[in-house]
Amino acid sequence: AQSVTQLDSQVPVFEEAPVELRCNYSSSVSVYLFWYVQYPNQGLQLLLKYLSGSTLVESINGFEAEFNKSQTSFHLRKPSVHISDTAEYFCAVSIGFQKLVFGTGTRLLVSP
Amino acid sequence: EAEVAQSPRYKITEKSQAVAFWCDPISGHATLYWYRQILGQGPELLVQFQDESVVDDSQLPKDRFSAERLKGVDSTLKIQPAELGDSAMYLCASSLGRELDYEQYFGPGTRLTVT
Numbered sequence: 580a581q582s583v584t585q586l587d588s589q590v591p592v593f594e595e596a597p598v599e600l601r602c603n604y605s606s607s608v609s610v611y612l613f614w615y616v617q618y619p620n621q622g623l624q625l626l627l628k629y630l631s632g633s634t635l636v637e638s639i640n641g642f643e644a645e646f647n648k649s650q651t652s653f654h655l656r657k658p659s660v661h662i663s664d665t666a667e668y669f670c671a672v673s674i675g676f677q678k679l680v681f682g683t684g685t686r687l688l689v690s691p
Numbered sequence: 692e693a694e695v696a697q698s699p700r701y702k703i704t705e706k707s708q709a710v711a712f713w714c715d716p717i718s719g720h721a722t723l724y725w726y727r728q729i730l731g732q733g734p735e736l737l738v739q740f741q742d743e744s745v746v747d748d749s750q751l752p753k754d755r756f757s758a759e760r761l762k763g764v765d766s767t768l769k770i771q772p773a774e775l776g777d778s779a780m781y782l783c784a785s786s787l788g789r790e791l792d793y794e795q796y797f798g799p800g801t802r803l804t805v806t
Contacts, residue, residue, distance in 0.1 A: 622782055628793075667806050
């Protein structure tokens with residue numbers, strides 16, 4: 580069975596500072612990796628995904644994540660955050676188009 | 692842009708009552724998922740459909756929960772009777788379900804409060 584660990588339940592950061600949200604996973608088979616973002620009282624939006632190929636994946640709004648197979652990690656980073664990035668971020672894994680297994684989420688709090 | 696539709700957005704019900712949620716996936720999406728998200732936790736899969744067939748309902752509490760997707764398009768999730776512990780966000784997602792496209796698109800969710 581697959582599992583996802585997001586050790587940081589909350590990450591406070593000042594605007595324009597860099598941020599890293601950590602994600603580690605456990606699986607005995609190859610998985611696909613995802614980061615989703617959830618704004619208050621809304622559904623989840625896909626931020627970025629790793630299926631294969633380059634281990635560094637980027638989103639259109641400046642986030643990036645790097646797949647590290649040896650460390651079984653898929654940390655999310657952004658060099659300079661905005662107030663509007665305040666949200667809950669979920670890391671998830673799946674095998675093919677089977678169910679997504681989510682972590683418990685990290686709340687990113689960006690203050691001016 | 693095509694979206695997954697869910698209704699109602701909010702539902703308050705008393706325990707022991709019946710409640711139902713509806714989901715309309717993106718047109719052409721063969722796979723439909725229902726997730727439950729308890730406050731402060733990540734979503735957990737309740738049931739997965741491929742067309743009209745259930746392919747995974749291992750985490751669905753079958754004594755009180757039921758789900759159907761009769762024509763392989765929209766879907767209904769029902770709880771009867773509702774319990775206080777069922778208070779959560781119920782998320783529907785859909786995907787093409789074909790190889791090389793594993794992205795799941797989520798609806799806005801239905802927030803259920805059981806009193």
